[in-house]
Amino acid sequence: MASTVEHISRATIRFAGDSGDGMQLTGTQLTNTSALAGNDVATFPDFPAEIRAPRGTRAGVSGFQVQFASEDIFTPGDQLDTLVVMNPAALVTNISDLRSGGLLIVNEDNFVDKEFRLAKVESNPLDDPEMDQYRVIKIKMTLLTRTAVEELELSTKIADRCKNFFAMGFVYWLYNRDLQPTLDFINAKFGGKPEIAAANEKALKAGYNYGETTEAAISTYQVEKAKLEPGKYKNIMGNQALAWGCITAAKLSDKDLFLGSYPITPASDILHELSKHKKFGVRTFQAEDEIAAVCATIGAAFGGHMSITTSSGPGIALKGEAMGLGMILELPMLIINIQRGGPSTGLPTKTEQSDLLQCMYGRNGESPLPVIAARSPADCFDTAIDAWRVAAKFMCPVIVLSDGYIANGAEPWRIPDYDTIEKIVIDHPGERAEEDPPFLPYKRNEDLSRPWALPGTKGLEHRIGGLEKEHETGNVSYDPDNHEFMCKIRQEKIDKIAEFIPELEVDGEESGDLLVLSWGGTYGACTTAVTQCQAEGLSVSHAHLRFINPFPRNLESLLGNFKQVVIPELNLGQLQKIIKSTFGVDAEGIHKLKGRPFTVSELVQQFKELIG
Amino acid sequence: MASTVEHISRATIRFAGDSGDGMQLTGTQLTNTSALAGNDVATFPDFPAEIRAPRGTRAGVSGFQVQFASEDIFTPGDQLDTLVVMNPAALVTNISDLRSGGLLIVNEDNFVDKEFRLAKVESNPLDDPEMDQYRVIKIKMTLLTRTAVEELELSTKIADRCKNFFAMGFVYWLYNRDLQPTLDFINAKFGGKPEIAAANEKALKAGYNYGETTEAAISTYQVEKAKLEPGKYKNIMGNQALAWGCITAAKLSDKDLFLGSYPITPASDILHELSKHKKFGVRTFQAEDEIAAVCATIGAAFGGHMSITTSSGPGIALKGEAMGLGMILELPMLIINIQRGGPSTGLPTKTEQSDLLQCMYGRNGESPLPVIAARSPADCFDTAIDAWRVAAKFMCPVIVLSDGYIANGAEPWRIPDYDTIEKIVIDHPGERAEEDPPFLPYKRNEDLSRPWALPGTKGLEHRIGGLEKEHETGNVSYDPDNHEFMCKIRQEKIDKIAEFIPELEVDGEESGDLLVLSWGGTYGACTTAVTQCQAEGLSVSHAHLRFINPFPRNLESLLGNFKQVVIPELNLGQLQKIIKSTFGVDAEGIHKLKGRPFTVSELVQQFKELIG
Amino acid sequence: MSTELPVLKAADFGSDQDVRWCPGCGDYSILAQMKKALAAQGFPREKIAFISGIGCSSRFPYYMSTYGMHSIHGRAPAFATGLKSARPDLQVWVITGDGDALSIGGNHLMHAIRRNVNLNIVLFNNRIYGLTKGQYSPTSEIGKITKSTPMGSVDNPLTPLSVAVGCGATFIARSIDTNVKHLADTLQKAAEHQGTSFIEVYQNCNIFNDGAWKYATDRATKQDNVLELEHGKPLIFGAESNKGIRLNGLNPEVVELGNGIAEDDLLFHDAKAPEPTMAYLLSRMQQPEFPEAIGIFRQIDAPVYDDQLNAQVEAAQQAASDAKLNDLFNSGNTWEVG
Amino acid sequence: MSTELPVLKAADFGSDQDVRWCPGCGDYSILAQMKKALAAQGFPREKIAFISGIGCSSRFPYYMSTYGMHSIHGRAPAFATGLKSARPDLQVWVITGDGDALSIGGNHLMHAIRRNVNLNIVLFNNRIYGLTKGQYSPTSEIGKITKSTPMGSVDNPLTPLSVAVGCGATFIARSIDTNVKHLADTLQKAAEHQGTSFIEVYQNCNIFNDGAWKYATDRATKQDNVLELEHGKPLIFGAESNKGIRLNGLNPEVVELGNGIAEDDLLFHDAKAPEPTMAYLLSRMQQPEFPEAIGIFRQIDAPVYDDQLNAQVEAAQQAASDAKLNDLFNSGNTWEVG
Ligand SMILES: Cc1ncc(C[n+]2csc(CCOP(=O)(O)OP(=O)(O)O)c2C)c(N)n1
Ligand SMILES: Cc1ncc(C[n+]2csc(CCOP(=O)(O)OP(=O)(O)O)c2C)c(N)n1
Ligand code: SF4
Ligand code: SF4
Ligand SMILES: [Mg+2]
Numbered sequence A, B: 001m002a003s004t005v006e007h008i009s010r011a012t013i014r015f016a017g018d019s020g021d022g023m024q025l026t027g028t029q030l031t032n033t034s035a036l037a038g039n040d041v042a043t044f045p046d047f048p049a050e051i052r053a054p055r056g057t058r059a060g061v062s063g064f065q066v067q068f069a070s071e072d073i074f075t076p077g078d079q080l081d082t083l084v085v086m087n088p089a090a091l092v093t094n095i096s097d098l099r100s101g102g103l104l105i106v107n108e109d110n111f112v113d114k115e116f117r118l119a120k121v122e123s124n125p126l127d128d129p130e131m132d133q134y135r136v137i138k139i140k141m142t143l144l145t146r147t148a149v150e151e152l153e154l155s156t157k158i159a160d161r162c163k164n165f166f167a168m169g170f171v172y173w174l175y176n177r178d179l180q181p182t183l184d185f186i187n188a189k190f191g192g193k194p195e196i197a198a199a200n201e202k203a204l205k206a207g208y209n210y211g212e213t214t215e216a217a218i219s220t221y222q223v224e225k226a227k228l229e230p231g232k233y234k235n236i237m238g239n240q241a242l243a244w245g246c247i248t249a250a251k252l253s254d255k256d257l258f259l260g261s262y263p264i265t266p267a268s269d270i271l272h273e274l275s276k277h278k279k280f281g282v283r284t285f286q287a288e289d290e291i292a293a294v295c296a297t298i299g300a301a302f303g304g305h306m307s308i309t310t311s312s313g314p315g316i317a318l319k320g321e322a323m324g325l326g327m328i329l330e331l332p333m334l335i336i337n338i339q340r341g342g343p344s345t346g347l348p349t350k351t352e353q354s355d356l357l358q359c360m361y362g363r364n365g366e367s368p369l370p371v372i373a374a375r376s377p378a379d380c381f382d383t384a385i386d387a388w389r390v391a392a393k394f395m396c397p398v399i400v401l402s403d404g405y406i407a408n409g410a411e412p413w414r415i416p417d418y419d420t421i422e423k424i425v426i427d428h429p430g431e432r433a434e435e436d437p438p439f440l441p442y443k444r445n446e447d448l449s450r451p452w453a454l455p456g457t458k459g460l461e462h463r464i465g466g467l468e469k470e471h472e473t474g475n476v477s478y479d480p481d482n483h484e485f486m487c488k489i490r491q492e493k494i495d496k497i498a499e500f501i502p503e504l505e506v507d508g509e510e511s512g513d514l515l516v517l518s519w520g521g522t523y524g525a526c527t528t529a530v531t532q533c534q535a536e537g538l539s540v541s542h543a544h545l546r547f548i549n550p551f552p553r554n555l556e557s558l559l560g561n562f563k564q565v566v567i568p569e570l571n572l573g574q575l576q577k578i579i580k581s582t583f584g585v586d587a588e589g590i591h592k593l594k595g596r597p598f599t600v601s602e603l604v605q606q607f608k609e610l611i612g
Numbered sequence C, D: 001m002s003t004e005l006p007v008l009k010a011a012d013f014g015s016d017q018d019v020r021w022c023p024g025c026g027d028y029s030i031l032a033q034m035k036k037a038l039a040a041q042g043f044p045r046e047k048i049a050f051i052s053g054i055g056c057s058s059r060f061p062y063y064m065s066t067y068g069m070h071s072i073h074g075r076a077p078a079f080a081t082g083l084k085s086a087r088p089d090l091q092v093w094v095i096t097g098d099g100d101a102l103s104i105g106g107n108h109l110m111h112a113i114r115r116n117v118n119l120n121i122v123l124f125n126n127r128i129y130g131l132t133k134g135q136y137s138p139t140s141e142i143g144k145i146t147k148s149t150p151m152g153s154v155d156n157p158l159t160p161l162s163v164a165v166g167c168g169a170t171f172i173a174r175s176i177d178t179n180v181k182h183l184a185d186t187l188q189k190a191a192e193h194q195g196t197s198f199i200e201v202y203q204n205c206n207i208f209n210d211g212a213w214k215y216a217t218d219r220a221t222k223q224d225n226v227l228e229l230e231h232g233k234p235l236i237f238g239a240e241s242n243k244g245i246r247l248n249g250l251n252p253e254v255v256e257l258g259n260g261i262a263e264d265d266l267l268f269h270d271a272k273a274p275e276p277t278m279a280y281l282l283s284r285m286q287q288p289e290f291p292e293a294i295g296i297f298r299q300i301d302a303p304v305y306d307d308q309l310n311a312q313v314e315a316a317q318q319a320a321s322d323a324k325l326n327d328l329f330n331s332g333n334t335w336e337v338g
């Protein structure tokens, strides 16, 4: 290699191009290759709401960002070290994220008048004096790709489809990545179409060689292996981890898994993933709508399955009535909400954390349900299992929150050994003879849970329903005192879960100037930002909530230990509201509603401002 | 009259019998007659969830309570002065509400073994020594009624149906009520069936005469006219007042009224009432479900009607998704929730205030909507008009809360003069010519409201939808900054309504030991309880919220003026939660979930305990 | 079936709860016939589940001694689909009303039927909303005056069986609350059918819509107004069995037998016709023009949703009988960190 | 109509928004034909409203220069019913997809149709969920392999037109995205119909379900697979117009003309038959056994919901032309307090 190699600890790269340009695939490949090289990785795909928005337009731009590092990382990075743009629209919509001095790699062939018009730019944006702050590398990717695959005699259309592999190859060269994993991928994926496989391979190598052979005025970069906890790893996306977590939870409790769902972005991939795993006793039911989905889920729960339903904001709104029934039936199930930008249809492909209040309160009457939130793609696996532990032990639906950012993001997952995961023991009451005392379907145990009696069991025949029911017998009851008693005991049961879940851990000192309290997908940005502040000697600690209802039992005292509490959220302050109404604590809020996660730097800046 | 007349200031009477015994009619007649006699009145009907629960059982008991008074009253009374029971089941389920020394009037004919079995009592409850504390009057009502109507030669079944009129007649005698209004009612209602009319008339008079002629060991009572504000009055029920308020609001704004609804207890009567008033330009659409109902409502709002939808808890849960659309479309409409006992199907015929949090937060994303609550049956009229004023001015759906207690309760309503009610002026933008600048459907005025442009207007053609929209143009926009801007401005618009609505008034001193903060149907009980405390010299004031979102602008300072704040609610503390999360004020809560309103005495007791 | 099975009587299928329908309600009769039908089939009580929505009719499960769920308004077919998919060993009944099934619940009904889930759906059609005290329903006739339609309803009613045909139902039947033998028999046949059995039962609501089916239940008129279907038999009705239905092109017409019209000229019922056009045509025969048919309109064999769903799971399990989660976890690209 | 009306061209019905469907999507053609149909009918632009649900197809209103609402998934018929009831002067179109209309929205579709609201409902049937990237829909064929059915779907598909017949539709038609003249013509006829017009359009999704309608659009095969209906004409199809449909009892059968079979032996289309059995039968004719019919299956006059609703309001207003709110307020028992 002609160029020098710079050793760096982390790199953030974004590929941006037209929806049809294959940017998601390109980013995923770089991610996997980097993970295989032992880096820690985190990703952020970002795509438009249209399937194929008009080619060349700003609306049609699709992006994929990945950070890889030789140290623990928790976010896909704020500012870009390298930005690859396939057309002018991608340039203008992404350039503001490239750091000054960063590398801008451009497919020069697309910087022509026609494309400028589509992107609604007046003139060539590369001629803007602002560009001086970047190191711009213009490559005629289209032309070079065509040339590279020439001998295969493909149509231009097909040849041009390979140009993302060319871009990938160039970036691989730039970051000293191994081509082999991607070559293997090409073979596996396009094995059935040998000419396509060959073309992609040629394009990939051409890009790599282009870097190596052209005059390399730039140095290449090397990111060493990260010091991850020893073990076997694989890259996993949030929705996949959630699906696998559910399969695992079902197996741990010796149950089949039932999913009732209706497709909706960004939750559909859980349905897709689970429907592949019938061999593990998974039944997936694509219902006619979200209401049918949750109702079928309740039906299957009555039948004794580990039963779950998945959706996103608008679909969860539709499930409200049936969730209330699930609550009063006291049957275990998971209701999984992959949040997206709201209100209404909102920004369906963007991330947000704005369904928390809906999940807490979006049902008629006094209808409390536990709420648990995943914090990162790999964490979704554990979240699903933990949620089911609670549901099964306390006989209640549990709401699981994730979001578009977690769902589509990827990170290395330390592969667990199934056999070492703690089993989930569920006792179903057994048969009864005529002479036994009558079965009491609403008699509660020490957890205040009622028995999960399965249809098919002789002597346990019973009826459940949405009308208020008498304590112990479960018969319909309009008795005033019984109603108050039952409302209170249902609430008490949920509150008691706090005794079961772990205390909240603090990252940093147990008291001090500022506590950063976070939940859900902002975990990574908050962790990184707090670590930076701590490194600068600031008195900032971090606690991340997994359970939002009920709160961990030590939360109140913890909040009291800090001069200030700040809650960063991708909404207008929903957890903040709940914290205030629960503990009276006036936490500060950092709110962002841009369909994107927090950047570390914006958090660091705000934390510092708060400490003053 | 043989007996002496005692002059009293108020009386509380309950009729209780089988669902088929006509207790609601009996109570309503006594109410109307008392109102016509110039008393202030307040009622509380209470009936089972079944249409006709099994005869004679406790589940089948239906009751109607009325208080009438020569002074202002706000509740149907706590303890009963007189209880009329038609069978043993009615006795055992109601007796605990009769005050010691109260009158118990019994249909003796039904106190037989068969009825005891149906009511699940071991022996004749009248033989219970506990009965000594009441003044029991046993009357063979069935027999006496049959005798009274003998000459009409009706079937026994039909003859027996008149016995509620006999009971009514006796109570009329007891309270010196005029028979004429009820005789008029009988003629109007049964005019088509002269023998039925005659039978009821005979039964009514027989009951009255029975009191006059039998040995009257008891005195009768006289409640004088109340000193109500001068004016013309009529008795009105909550749902009727709400319906009339909506008709009036529509007329005031020169609009036709559209109702999209699906029947549900206790909201259906609004649909029934409105469907009678087509002559006032009312269109009612009984939809296939609640979702269709609210969607049709949004469609009619788009078309320019004053558009409303009515439902109760479970139905409101179903409307959540569409309400979010209504919010982002920024179209005016009313969403009316007549709350009932929850969760799930809960206690459908009982009252509760447990949908407040659902109404505030039961939608995906950041989706704020104004919430206004009626406080009493007659107040529903003004509430509907006020709600529409806000909706039309601020271009947003407004949630109107009532409850089963208000909906079915009745009180005197001072009849307004339509011509003196302030008009509601709505400006729709007019036609535009080709050469005019383009129409901006999301350009806001000083209230932050967008224009209400009506289909049919030339030059204003525009598209609206649930995706995030660009400021001013309303075009679909995925721009991150625009999304945050729009979320915030939608919230700001709702917050700004506080500038428009009146300040909160205090009943009592503006500062002191205890502020009772109430909302919705607990108004009457709180007012009465506070007045009692004040009469005893206690430093207790009362403020009643009409708007819960946004709060009146002086609420925060008011809360600060009192040593303690207490919020009585028929739920587990929902307003309390919102007050705490909004102002950080740790109010006490008084919670009741028994399907019944507060009694004045339980509130007085609790207020006193709080003051210590 | 084991020979030890105690034989259950109809009464054994009743629960200990007080039945709370209005005296005289048609629901009582349906309840009684259901108990009889279940006793006759000898399926164990604990293997049966009744799922209902909301409405007077939907209180039904409380009165049965089987497993049961009184769910929410309109969604019973969806709950039942979930239960049956998870537990194909159970016999699952759906009890619903005309409002529950066809108004709020129309979509779930349609999808259960088109999937052919192995459920027995019994629709109590009283042409009114009973529980909410008397609003018109999707089966109420045009011009119906109710609490919500003081000037008469203007909505064209749905014909439940036509809707069922429209979504490809494999078992379609109709019976009448007071026709007790016919009803018990129909319920039993429905239970035997594999796939969705859809049964409409004419039910009298004597409080809010008394006499809605008078023409079909009055001793004096019923034989002229009701036609009892029998597979393979000609369509004959009338007090003297002297009237029949003949086909004229695609349209049915009422004819009198005799005067040159023989039984063979009539339309013969074919409940097993591969194409549902016959069932459709029968479902359109309505008063006063035509007698209304009762009995089994259609009964065909077709793949059953829950069977197929479970077959896929079994096939996948058989193809990978030693599937281990650890294999799943370790699939794809993995790497070791030392 | 005033003579001053400027004549609008098809292009005048297009909005200024970029059309964002995938290149090659069948939706483009439907959009183009809609603009043509509207230009041809000469109804003023500001009097037209397009209401859609959610899906690729449901983006349609953004691309029209009329009033429009892109609502929520499956509910467009309900929004449209409210709008049309309040504003009978508007021409209201509903744009929906196979998932939007038949999956989540099946019930609203059914009720709009049975009420016969004066709407024009256009269902873009691509037999797939486009917007959510390729799950099977209620019109996908059995065995369909999609993201959510890797082992093939087991749900029996719905036939949209059979469903419409099942709820008593008064105007039922089918057309094809690429059959541009036929499509424009069908849309225009739908607009003219009073009551619910239900039009299914075969639409190609070239990304997730390319070629779903190949048999009906390929030059080589389409004439053998598609039968164009004409009222009063015999059912004839085939590249050489030599094949026809004959009735055998209640079942259709394909016959070749000639060899003793004349046109008069064939089934004649009657779109105005009072009974919908013909339309039902035609809707059941499906590939590969039968050619699939396009054109107008049924078109009958029947009372229209919004007309009747508004007529009641007018009648009530006429009967009480001087109705005063003060009279209402003062009705019933009142009393004076001095
Ligand atoms: C979500 C919801 N909407 C409305 C209701 C009120 N509701 C209960 S039953 C019913 C209709 C009952 O009619 P039908 O299904 O015909 O049953 P029937 O009472 O006549 O047996 C309605 C509207 C409800 N319980 N839940
Ligand atoms: C309540 C709700 N559920 C689910 C979705 C996700 N969703 C959007 S469109 C769609 C189906 C689209 O299919 P179809 O109606 O056939 O339209 P096409 O995209 O094929 O034109 C789904 C499931 C949603 N937006 N809202
Ligand atoms: S209201 Fe009608 S349907 Fe309901 S229980 Fe009474 S009679 Fe039966
Ligand atoms: S995904 Fe299919 S239906 Fe949607 S725009 Fe693309 S081609 Fe058309
Ligand atoms: Mg009914």
Ligand SMILES: [Mg+2]
Pocket (backbone or CB within 6 Å): D055, D097, D098, D099, D124, D125, D126, D127, D128, D129, D130, D137
């Ligand atoms: Mg589709």
